Amino acid sequence: MDAILFYVCAAVAVGSALVVIGQRNPMYSAFALIVTLCSMSVIFALLGSPFIAVLQVIVYAGAIMVLFLFVLMLLSVRSEEDAPRSGGRTLRGIALALVTLLVLQTGAVLLRRSAAPLPEFDASTRRMAEVLFSPHFLYVFEATSILILAALVGAVVLAKKEL
Amino acid sequence: MDHPSFVSHAVLLSLVLFGLGTLGVFLRRNVITVLMCVELMLNGVNLAFVAFSRQAGSLDGQVLVFFVMVVAAAEAAVGLAIVIALHRHRDTLDLDAFNLMKG
Numbered sequence: 001m002d003a004i005l006f007y008v009c010a011a012v013a014v015g016s017a018l019v020v021i022g023q024r025n026p027m028y029s030a031f032a033l034i035v036t037l038c039s040m041s042v043i044f045a046l047l048g049s050p051f052i053a054v055l056q057v058i059v060y061a062g063a064i065m066v067l068f069l070f071v072l073m074l075l076s077v078r079s080e081e082d083a084p085r086s087g088g089r090t091l092r093g094i095a096l097a098l099v100t101l102l103v104l105q106t107g108a109v110l111l112r113r114s115a116a117p118l119p120e121f122d123a124s125t126r127r128m129a130e131v132l133f134s135p136h137f138l139y140v141f142e143a144t145s146i147l148i149l150a151a152l153v154g155a156v157v158l159a160k161k162e163l
Numbered sequence: 164m165d166h167p168s169f170v171s172h173a174v175l176l177s178l179v180l181f182g183l184g185t186l187g188v189f190l191r192r193n194v195i196t197v198l199m200c201v202e203l204m205l206n207g208v209n210l211a212f213v214a215f216s217r218q219a220g221s222l223d224g225q226v227l228v229f230f231v232m233v234v235a236a237a238e239a240a241v242g243l244a245i246v247i248a249l250h251r252h253r254d255t256l257d258l259d260a261f262n263l264m265k266g
Contacts, residue, residue: 101185
């Protein structure tokens with residue numbers, strides 16, 4: 001049952017990712033990306049990470065994608081024109097994507113494929129909080145709050161009428 | 164989901180998503196679509212983190228995913244603010260139109 005759900009969600013994620021990069025209309029791309037993010041959230045849950053799965057829906061599919069849709073509607077974006085990009089650049093893009101994929105793939109293959117059963121794993125919200133607020137990660141966590149503040153101020157300054 | 168093969172298939176899925184995101188960054192001309200493809204790449208990385216964290220039985224990977232999400236939120240906010248500023252100055256979102264600094 002879990003396996004079927006995993007492969008269905010993986011197929012949906014890849015399919016809607018293809019729609020994201022294949023669509024000329026950014027609005028459809030955004031909606032396809034929301035589908036990708038939600039099916040990835042199911043995969044996170046299947047991999048035993050309920051906290052990350054919920055975070056994925058709330059932060060990614062909720063907050064970030066709403067921000068994207070908000071800007072898309074604010075700017076009344078049109079579809080891309082039919083004129084294709086210069087052929088050289090498209091070819092270079094495909095080549096670079098393939099090379100990236102190949103390099104990452106070799107790395108993944110080089111990793112030892114252990115058939116050993118997976119270890120016991122408890123990623124409940126309680127355990128996550130214990131790790132996140134342990135002295136090991138506490139200062140990093142505080143640093144992210146400064147990052148968020150900087151991003152907030154930066155976004156307001158950048159989007160203001162007069163710079 | 165206790166079979167080891169699921170973890171390697173999840174890593175494979177993350178590779179495919181990262182590759183698709185890279186492809187999209189180079190194929191699309193709209194700034195906002197390119198930003199969305201970057202989000203797709205970040206999600207591929209997140210999936211790899213979660214899969215390896217499951218394999219290692221350690222929570223550190225999950226904490227990294229948390230931080231990646233925070234940085235992605237900050238990046239989206241600043242990136243979209245830049246897009247709005249660009250649109251105000253050039254009245255377009257076509258990446259090919261932003262060639263002020265071309266070498």
